[in-house]
Amino acid sequence: MFGFSHGGGGRHHHHGTRGRGEAGLDVERFFHWVERLNDGEHRRGGGGGRSRRMFDGGELRLVLLHLIAQEPRHGYELIKAVETLTGGAYAPSPGVVYPTLTLLDEMELIAEQASAGARKRFAATDAGTAHLSEQAATVAALVARLEAMGAQRARGDGEGAPVRRAMHNLRHAVGDRAMRADATPEILHEIAALIDEVAQKVERLK
Structure with a gap:
């Protein structure tokens, strides 16, 4: 789930067109989640928390x-x-x-x-x-790590391409609608509700 809320609570004020009360904060969280997914942080992170840096020390x-x-x-x-x-x-x-x-x-x-x-x-x-x-042993291990990432990416390009395409379309559809001048808090709550509904359906897939 994306952690969207639908009512109550105090309002959060942000600068810019995205900051439209609590609903605006919900959409920002969704944008942040998708951007992290597109950047591959979840691919390397595994579980919660910040992902490991690609290279450490020397x-x-x-x-x-x-x-x-x-x-x-x-x-x-x-x-x-x-x-x-x-x-x-x-x-x-x-x-x-x-x-x-x-x-x-x-x-x-x-x-x-x-x-x-x-x-x-x-x-x-x-x-x-x-x-x-x-x-030599350390260098070989580092190169193997990079090549393994390439192999994982190649597998993902085939298997995950439809999902990435759909996520790309969703991200842009949400962004375009949320940035329009008539994007009231009510509309943003409706967008968040639709995303939550899809997330629940995905979670129930068997």
Whole structure:
């Protein structure tokens, strides 16, 4: 269930067109739930609470160093390489990748290569290659984790595509109707009631 309420209680005030009393808060919760689903947080989280980060500690450094040792790459190429490994399920952000490259460079595990373009392309140094050899088991486990995510994504693309399409349509239908000027609190309560009704029917499926 999405946790929508249908009456009573104090009103919550929000800025913007979504904040229309308690009903507006209900729709915002639904939007947040769908956005989390689309972002794949439930895919990795498993159960309640915040999902685990993709990489901890120096794991991202090892993954990027491994990819650079395969062939010289710049930041964008590394992001795309990780995304390819996961079948599009995950890609590290530039805000994480580029500082990590700077750190690897300062650790003398990679070195900038001469490049015709404006982007900095890096290659692994002898020290970087030696470091990868020392951490070979960890690197293999990290790559296996990324590839497993890609395999899971491939299975989901086939089996879950109709549900994702329907959720996409529902999200946009709710958003379009809730953002219209005539979206009164009563209409928003009705939208929430319809979503709750569908959720109950889904829960009763056998």
